[in-house]
Amino acid sequence: MSLSKINPKNTEAWKMLIKKREEIAGIQIIDLFDSSKNRIKKFSIEFDKMFLDFSKNIINDETFELLLKLCEDCELKKNIKSLFNGEKINETENRSVLHTALRDFNLNSEIGKELLLDRQKIEKFTNDILSGKTRGSTNKKITDIVNIGIGGSDLGPNMVVESLKFYKTDLNCHFVSNVDGDHLKEVLKLVDPETTVFIIVSKTFTTQETLTNAKKIKEFLISRSIEDISKHFIGVTSNIKSAVKFGLDKNNIFKMYDFVGGRFSVWGSVGLSVSLAVGYENFEKFLKGANKMDEHFKVSNFEKNIPVCLALISIWYNNFMNCETEAVLPYSEYLKFLPHYLQQMFMESNGKCIDRLSEKVDYQTGTIVWGGTGTNSQHAFFQLLHQGTKLIPCDFIGFKSSLHGNHDSHDKLMSNFVAQTQALMVGGSMGDSPFRKFKGNNPSNTILFDKVSPESLGMILSMYEHKVFVQGVILNIFSFDQWGVELGKSLATKLLTEIKSKNILNHDPSTKNLLEKLISK
Numbered sequence: 001m002s003l004s005k006i007n008p009k010n011t012e013a014w015k016m017l018i019k020k021r022e023e024i025a026g027i028q029i030i031d032l033f034d035s036s037k038n039r040i041k042k043f044s045i046e047f048d049k050m051f052l053d054f055s056k057n058i059i060n061d062e063t064f065e066l067l068l069k070l071c072e073d074c075e076l077k078k079n080i081k082s083l084f085n086g087e088k089i090n091e092t093e094n095r096s097v098l099h100t101a102l103r104d105f106n107l108n109s110e111i112g113k114e115l116l117l118d119r120q121k122i123e124k125f126t127n128d129i130l131s132g133k134t135r136g137s138t139n140k141k142i143t144d145i146v147n148i149g150i151g152g153s154d155l156g157p158n159m160v161v162e163s164l165k166f167y168k169t170d171l172n173c174h175f176v177s178n179v180d181g182d183h184l185k186e187v188l189k190l191v192d193p194e195t196t197v198f199i200i201v202s203k204t205f206t207t208q209e210t211l212t213n214a215k216k217i218k219e220f221l222i223s224r225s226i227e228d229i230s231k232h233f234i235g236v237t238s239n240i241k242s243a244v245k246f247g248l249d250k251n252n253i254f255k256m257y258d259f260v261g262g263r264f265s266v267w268g269s270v271g272l273s274v275s276l277a278v279g280y281e282n283f284e285k286f287l288k289g290a291n292k293m294d295e296h297f298k299v300s301n302f303e304k305n306i307p308v309c310l311a312l313i314s315i316w317y318n319n320f321m322n323c324e325t326e327a328v329l330p331y332s333e334y335l336k337f338l339p340h341y342l343q344q345m346f347m348e349s350n351g352k353c354i355d356r357l358s359e360k361v362d363y364q365t366g367t368i369v370w371g372g373t374g375t376n377s378q379h380a381f382f383q384l385l386h387q388g389t390k391l392i393p394c395d396f397i398g399f400k401s402s403l404h405g406n407h408d409s410h411d412k413l414m415s416n417f418v419a420q421t422q423a424l425m426v427g428g429s430m431g432d433s434p435f436r437k438f439k440g441n442n443p444s445n446t447i448l449f450d451k452v453s454p455e456s457l458g459m460i461l462s463m464y465e466h467k468v469f470v471q472g473v474i475l476n477i478f479s480f481d482q483w484g485v486e487l488g489k490s491l492a493t494k495l496l497t498e499i500k501s502k503n504i505l506n507h508d509p510s511t512k513n514l515l516e517k518l519i520s521k
């Protein structure tokens with residue numbers, strides 16, 4: 001069964017929410033705490049070692065009830081079942097969407113058995129490299145790994161390796177994604193080819209950037225007289241044939257599946273560099289954290305369901321309050337790549353304008369996601385959050401304890417964390433001048449964990465994945481394809497031929513002019 005095909009604008013809940021928008025326009029969030037005494041209890045969720053406070057939103061009890069009704073009107077429950085049952089909900093590619101299976105340790109099916117073998121292969125490879133059992137072609141112990149991939153084949157592992165740096169093994173981990181020869185050269189300057197393993201990650205094994213970088217590395221290894229190149233190359237792909245043709249040893253290829261999209265793939269073999277960087281045990285804890293959130297999402301009532309509540313809040317601002325963007329603000333430098341990673345997850349998934357009935361939508365779909373770490377961002381773009389003309393809902397993500405136990409700094413970090421959510425909501429003035437007044441009433445969610453750990457990171461990512469899914473279901477779009485990026489790719493291939501042959505064909509005047517400038521260098 002495919003996902004429901006319901007235009008949300010035709011639902012009763014949507015129509016009532018439009019009316020609600022006018023009613024709520026003059027409301028101050030702070031006043032809502034007086035009118036509803038149990039607001040904090042109602043608008044917060046405690047789950048495992050995490051706490052979500054969504055009471056600082058321009059949402060009252062009735063709005064919340066209507067948003068919950070929207071889930072019902074759009075048959076969310078049934079659609080969640082379709083996701084986990086592996087139905088082909090990625091209709092435009094005729095595929096199931098089963099990234100949750102990659103982190104399900106209790107899957108009693110053929111796929112479950114295959115995924116178990118994949119995890120065992122990751123574990124063995126990780127342990128063999130770390131122990132020195134598997135060595136380079138000159139019998140030296142491996143000291144560095146370089147992940148070559150782009151988009152989902154880079155952003156996930158790169159962000160997770162950075163976020164879990166505290167748990168690092170002895171291996172140094174590098175990432176090359178862009179088809180930028182200068183960057184590749186800078187990374188190659190850092191590694192010794194005799195002690196480095198290059199992991200080529202590409203689901204399709206056709207991506208121009210990744211294949212170009214892989215070829216350059218092959219040349220680099222040959223130029224450094226590495227005799228057995230296969231000992232320095234690992235592949236992660238679903239296109240085994242092309243990987244073998246490239247020169248990879250079949251035993252050195254880890255599988256990717258068509259039921260897992262690139263941006264949701266860090267949980268499987270794409271996470272190989274994560275496993276190597278933090279050890280397999282930590283990689284497994286990361287998967288189990290995500291799985292915990294999957295179970296919570298699957299069984300919790302919607303009013304206490306973390307991904308559902310976050311998605312509904314986002315829909316409220318995006319579709320009823322004219323907000324175009326939302327900010328993600330982790331208060332931990334470890335998580336500095338998280339906003340970047342979430343951009344692909346949200347914007348590649350829900351940046352669509354055709355609905356599941358093949359009609360052009362006449363309402364907003366995917367929000368623009370951006371952000372940065374606190375407190376750094378406070379000294380950069382927070383001015384606009386506090387006194388600008390735009391309403392920007394924010395997710396503040398914080399941790400009760402620091403990992404290295406620097407209490408003084410951590411107390412300062414976290415006092416800023418809370419102070420910002422307070423200032424955004426309460427506003428106030430710092431003098432008589434209008435320039436020193438803060439209107440307040442800026443919404444935020446506060447997401448609090450004990451500490452940065454493989455488990456908490458897994459929960460955060462899974463939470464956002466399901467938020468994306470819920471938004472996609474309600475907005476009646478297909479979240480799991482990405483046709484929008486294909487046109488640029490094929491045009492670039494054509495233009496490359498023209499640039500290389502210095503024979504510019506007929507184009508629009510601006511493009512033609514630019515190409516001529518490029519070849520005249």
Ligand code: F6P
Binds near residue numbers: 150152206207261348
């Ligand atoms: O940019 C589009 C995209 O298809 C992403 O969805 C994907 O993560 C990325 O390219 C890389 O693709 P591949 O893993 O096939 O090289």
